[in-house]
Amino acid sequence: MAKVYFKEIESYSKTAEISKAAAELIRELVEREGISLEKFIPLKVHFGEKGNKTFIKSENFNGIIEYLKEREIESAFIETNVLYMGERTTKAKHMKLAEEHGFTQLPVIIADGENGEAYEAVEINKKHFEKCKIGREIAIQRQVIVLSHFKGHGLAGFGGAIKQLAMGCASRGGKLDQHANSKPKVNYFKCKACKICAANCPENAIIIGTKAKIDKNKCVGCAACQARCPYGAISNSWVQSLSKSFNERLAEYAYAAAKDKRNVYITFAFNITRGCDCEGHSMKPIAKDIGVFASTDPVAIDKACLDALDKASGKTVFKRGRNTLEYAEKIGLGSMEYELVQI
Numbered sequence: 001m002a003k004v005y006f007k008e009i010e011s012y013s014k015t016a017e018i019s020k021a022a023a024e025l026i027r028e029l030v031e032r033e034g035i036s037l038e039k040f041i042p043l044k045v046h047f048g049e050k051g052n053k054t055f056i057k058s059e060n061f062n063g064i065i066e067y068l069k070e071r072e073i074e075s076a077f078i079e080t081n082v083l084y085m086g087e088r089t090t091k092a093k094h095m096k097l098a099e100e101h102g103f104t105q106l107p108v109i110i111a112d113g114e115n116g117e118a119y120e121a122v123e124i125n126k127k128h129f130e131k132c133k134i135g136r137e138i139a140i141q142r143q144v145i146v147l148s149h150f151k152g153h154g155l156a157g158f159g160g161a162i163k164q165l166a167m168g169c170a171s172r173g174g175k176l177d178q179h180a181n182s183k184p185k186v187n188y189f190k191c192k193a194c195k196i197c198a199a200n201c202p203e204n205a206i207i208i209g210t211k212a213k214i215d216k217n218k219c220v221g222c223a224a225c226q227a228r229c230p231y232g233a234i235s236n237s238w239v240q241s242l243s244k245s246f247n248e249r250l251a252e253y254a255y256a257a258a259k260d261k262r263n264v265y266i267t268f269a270f271n272i273t274r275g276c277d278c279e280g281h282s283m284k285p286i287a288k289d290i291g292v293f294a295s296t297d298p299v300a301i302d303k304a305c306l307d308a309l310d311k312a313s314g315k316t317v318f319k320r321g322r323n324t325l326e327y328a329e330k331i332g333l334g335s336m337e338y339e340l341v342q343i
């Protein structure tokens with residue numbers, strides 16, 4: 001049975017205490033479970049969309065950064081570009097926002113390149129995907145410390161370690177696969193035939209005539225064109241995001257992102273909002289702050305967070321998305337059975 005280590009902290013305002021607890025949890029986890037650490041271990045984070053006020057601030061990770069430094073382990077903050085148009089759509093904008101949001105203690109790596117074109121096709125051969133597009137700089141790692149913010153999510157129901165692996169580690173095209181299961185389309189009314197998309201397509205799949213046209217046979221669905229079109233003329237369908245299979249696709253992508261890695265998962269259950277950190281506006285927490293969790297099992301840690309939230313709230317807070325855990329367990333990502341070890 002998986003173990004989930006937990007330290008209760010009643011308020012997000014206690015930054016120094018949270019940072020210290022996270023370091024203590026990783027130390028306990030590594031020692032008790034005999035985890036060997038690589039010489040370079042990136043920290044998978046979420047920088048928070050511009051305007052979001054409730055993402056987990058980087059000073060909460062100082063204890064973990066110190067822990068790695070003491071062991072002479074090199075590290076970096078690692079992230080991938082988002083699918084939608086915003087301040088994290090391309091590497092240049094993303095790096096700027098990371099700095100503005102205070103992620104300055106370590107170098108920043110945008111794992112899927114400038115526009116999302118850099119990925120590895122990780123083979124999983126599951127129901128929805130044979131291969132998943134994982135940001136190259138994440139795919140090549142043997143170990144990642146996955147730092148997640150536990151909170152709600154409009155489509156997934158809730159977000160924790162699995163969501164951080166699935167959407168968080170997928171390249172832009174991988175996000176497109178999970179959301180839309182299709183390739184992008186050009187809106188001919190908006191297209192100005194400026195050729196920027198064609199210049200940024202790694203597959204030469206865009207033909208420019210009076211308007212841009214995507215050759216579906218050549219297109220690999222990397223979504224780089226969508227990131228670069230200055231007129232918002234390239235988009236994808238979000239219809240698939242509303243189907244039941246969306247949660248299964250998330251679980252399969254999480255499986256791919258974690259495949260063959262000795263990851264450590266640390267989840268911060270503070271600022272528990274209904275929406276996620278990709279939402280560029282301020283939100284009010286909907287539940288009490290809970291504490292910090294650590295595990296080697298992404299399914300167990302998400303289940304432990306849900307259980308702790310329900311216990312603290314006296315009700316089921318996030319009703320949707322629990323099938324993600326069931327499916328993740330079924331495909332071998334982890335276990336919903338866990339033992340909670342209070343530190």
Ligand code: SF4
Nearest residue numbers: 191192194195197229
């Ligand atoms: S970048 Fe946008 S506007 Fe320019 S050619 Fe491509 S689709 Fe049309």
Ligand code: SF4
Nearest residue numbers: 201219220222223225
């Ligand atoms: S046309 Fe296809 S392959 Fe080319 S940039 Fe767009 S999504 Fe990527």
